[in-house]
Amino acid sequence: MAKFEGVKWAPQQMRYLLPDKQYDILASDAQVFAVSRSIFYATFLCFEGIRFFCKKGANGRLEVNFLNWHKNLERLRRGIAFNLSKTQAELIPSVEELETIIIHEYFQEPAIRAFLGEMADLGAQGYLRPFTVDEEQSMGVTFPGQPAVRALFCRYDNYLGEPFAGVVVPHLIRAVAANKTGWLKLGINYLVSLKALEAAKEVDAEAAAALFLDDQTHLPLAERRVTEWDSSCCLFGLRDGTVVKIPESELILPSVTIQGMVTILREMGTKVEERHVSYGELLRLVRANELVVAASIGTAGIMNRCQKLVLVDERNAVAATHIPDKGHPLYGRLAEAKAYYWDIYKEKVKLPAGMNLFKYAL
Numbered sequence: 001m002a003k004f005e006g007v008k009w010a011p012q013q014m015r016y017l018l019p020d021k022q023y024d025i026l027a028s029d030a031q032v033f034a035v036s037r038s039i040f041y042a043t044f045l046c047f048e049g050i051r052f053f054c055k056k057g058a059n060g061r062l063e064v065n066f067l068n069w070h071k072n073l074e075r076l077r078r079g080i081a082f083n084l085s086k087t088q089a090e091l092i093p094s095v096e097e098l099e100t101i102i103i104h105e106y107f108q109e110p111a112i113r114a115f116l117g118e119m120a121d122l123g124a125q126g127y128l129r130p131f132t133v134d135e136e137q138s139m140g141v142t143f144p145g146q147p148a149v150r151a152l153f154c155r156y157d158n159y160l161g162e163p164f165a166g167v168v169v170p171h172l173i174r175a176v177a178a179n180k181t182g183w184l185k186l187g188i189n190y191l192v193s194l195k196a197l198e199a200a201k202e203v204d205a206e207a208a209a210a211l212f213l214d215d216q217t218h219l220p221l222a223e224r225r226v227t228e229w230d231s232s233c234c235l236f237g238l239r240d241g242t243v244v245k246i247p248e249s250e251l252i253l254p255s256v257t258i259q260g261m262v263t264i265l266r267e268m269g270t271k272v273e274e275r276h277v278s279y280g281e282l283l284r285l286v287r288a289n290e291l292v293v294a295a296s297i298g299t300a301g302i303m304n305r306c307q308k309l310v311l312v313d314e315r316n317a318v319a320a321t322h323i324p325d326k327g328h329p330l331y332g333r334l335a336e337a338k339a340y341y342w343d344i345y346k347e348k349v350k351l352p353a354g355m356n357l358f359k360y361a362l
Contacts (some may be wrong), residue, residue: 006157046079222280
C-alpha cells in the first residue's frame with residue numbers, strides 16, 4: 001500500500017461524541033481505550049481522506065480551500081450509518097454539522113491556526129483525516145455505545161509517487177458486493193489491501209500497489225472484472241486516445257478525486273468512457289500494446305502513472321507485463337490534468353463545471 005512522505009502532524013486532534021454532541025480538543029496522539037469494541041471487533045471504524053490547501057488572503061487572514069469536500073463528508077456519513085444500528089440513526093451527523101465542527105471549531109483552535117499558518121507559508125499539501133471510534137470501555141460484541149468522530153490532519157510532501165510498479169492480485173478479494181462494503185471507506189477493507197500488496201511483492205519485489213478483480217471467483221479468470229487498486233481507483237488510457245473509468249459499484253469506492261479528474265480530462269477534449277473492463281480484455285490490451293497508461297487516482301496523490309503493471313494467470317505466473325508509452329499524448333495529458341486539479345485549490349485556474357470549491361476564511 002502506498003505511503004506518505006514528508007509528513008508533519010498538526011499538534012491537536014478533535015473529538016465529537018455523537019450521543020450528546022460534545023466537542024473536545026485532544027492531543028494529537030490521544031489514544032482509545034484498550035478495552036474497546038473498536039479495537040477488538042472493528043466496530044464503528046470508518047474514515048475519510050480529504051485534501052485541502054491553506055493560504056493567506058490579501059489581508060493576511062488565513063483561508064482554507066476544499067474541493068468537492070461535501071461529497072467526502074457525505075461518504076463519511078454513509079460509513080457512519082453502516083456502523084450504527086437502525087435505532088441509532090438519529091446520531092448520524094449532517095454534512096453541515098460535520099462542516100461546522102471541523103471548520104468553525106477545530107480549525108479555530110489557536111495551535112491549529114498556527115500550524116495552518118506554517119502550511120500557508122510553505123504552500124504545502126494538506127490532508128484531513130476524520131475517523132470514527134467507539135469511545136466506550138466495553139468488550140461487548142454490539143453496536144457502539146459511545147460513537148464519536150475524531151479528526152486530525154497533516155501536511156505532507158508526496159504520496160505513492162512515480163514511478164511505481166503494480167501487480168494484479170486475482171486470488172484476494174477486497175470487498176464483497178453482497179455486503180455493500182466496497183463503496184464505503186471502512187477500516188475492515190484495508191487489511192486485505194495490505195495482504196494483497198504482500199502477495200504482489202511475491203510476484204514483483206518492486207510492487208507498491210495491488211490491483212484487485214471483482215468477487216466473482218466462480219467465473220473463469222478472464223471473465224472477472226477489474227475493480228480498483230488497493231488504496232485508490234484506476235483509470236486506463238488507450239492508444240486510440242480514450243480514457244476508461246471503471247463504473248462505481250458496491251465493490252468500488254466512489255472517488256471524489258476521480259470524478260474531478262474525469263471532468264478535467266473531458267474539458268481538455270479527452271474522450272472518457274465509463275465501462276467495465278474484464279481481465280481478459282486487459283490482457284488483450286497489454287499484449288496488443290493498446291494500453292498506453294494505467295493510473296492510480298486518489299485523494300492524497302491525485303494521480304500517479306504506473307510504470308510497470310504485471311498481470312498473472314491462474315497459477316500466479318506472469319502472463320503479461322505492461323510498460324507505459326511515455327511518448328503518447330495521453331501519458332502527458334494525465335499529468336497536466338493532475339496539475340490542473342491541484343491548481344484549482346490554489347485558485348490559479350478556472351473551476352470546471354460541476355465542481356465546487358469551498359473557501360473558508362478563518
